[in-house]
Amino acid sequence: MNWIILITVFLGGVAVAVQASINGGLGRHIGVIEGAFLSFLIGTITLFVIMLFFGKGNVFLATEVPRWELVGGILGAFYVYTMVLSVPRIGVAAALVAVIAAQIITSSLIDHFGWLGMKQIPIDGQRILGFVFLLAALYLITKK
Incomplete structure (x- = not known):
C-alpha cells in the first residue's frame, strides 16, 4: 500500500472534520446558504490559483466530457x-458519522455494480457486517 497516499487521505479526513466545524460556525453567523456559498467561493479561488501554478491538465477539455x-x-x-446546516444542530461527530456511513455504503454499491465506470468489487458478508457496524455507530453517536 502506498503510505504517502494513505497519510494524505487521512489528513484529508482531518480537514473534513475541521472544515465541518468551521463551516457550521460560519453558517450560524451569516446564514446556511450564504455560509456554503462563501466556503465554496474561497475554495474555488484557492483551487484556481493552485491550478494556475501547478495544473498539468486542460480545464477547457471540460466541454468534451460526458x-x-x-x-x-x-x-x-x-x-x-x-454540513453547514447540520453541524450546528446535531454536532460534528454525528454529522460526519452519518456522512461516512452513507459514503461507505454508497461507494460499496458503486463498486458492486461497477456504476460510473468503476471496477466491480462484489459486496460480501464481511462488507455487509461492516455496514451493520457503521449503522450501529451512527445510532450510538446520535442516541440521546
Missing part, C-alpha cells in the same frame, strides 16, 4: 450545504 461528469460540483455544493 455531461454527467460535471455533476460533481453540484454534489459537492450539496455536501457543504448539508
Whole structure:
C-alpha cells in the first residue's frame, strides 16, 4: 500500500472534520446558504490559483466530457450545504458519522455494480457486517 497516499487521505479526513466545524460556525453567523456559498467561493479561488501554478491538465477539455461528469460540483455544493446546516444542530461527530456511513455504503454499491465506470468489487458478508457496524455507530453517536 502506498503510505504517502494513505497519510494524505487521512489528513484529508482531518480537514473534513475541521472544515465541518468551521463551516457550521460560519453558517450560524451569516446564514446556511450564504455560509456554503462563501466556503465554496474561497475554495474555488484557492483551487484556481493552485491550478494556475501547478495544473498539468486542460480545464477547457471540460466541454468534451460526458455531461454527467460535471455533476460533481453540484454534489459537492450539496455536501457543504448539508454540513453547514447540520453541524450546528446535531454536532460534528454525528454529522460526519452519518456522512461516512452513507459514503461507505454508497461507494460499496458503486463498486458492486461497477456504476460510473468503476471496477466491480462484489459486496460480501464481511462488507455487509461492516455496514451493520457503521449503522450501529451512527445510532450510538446520535442516541440521546
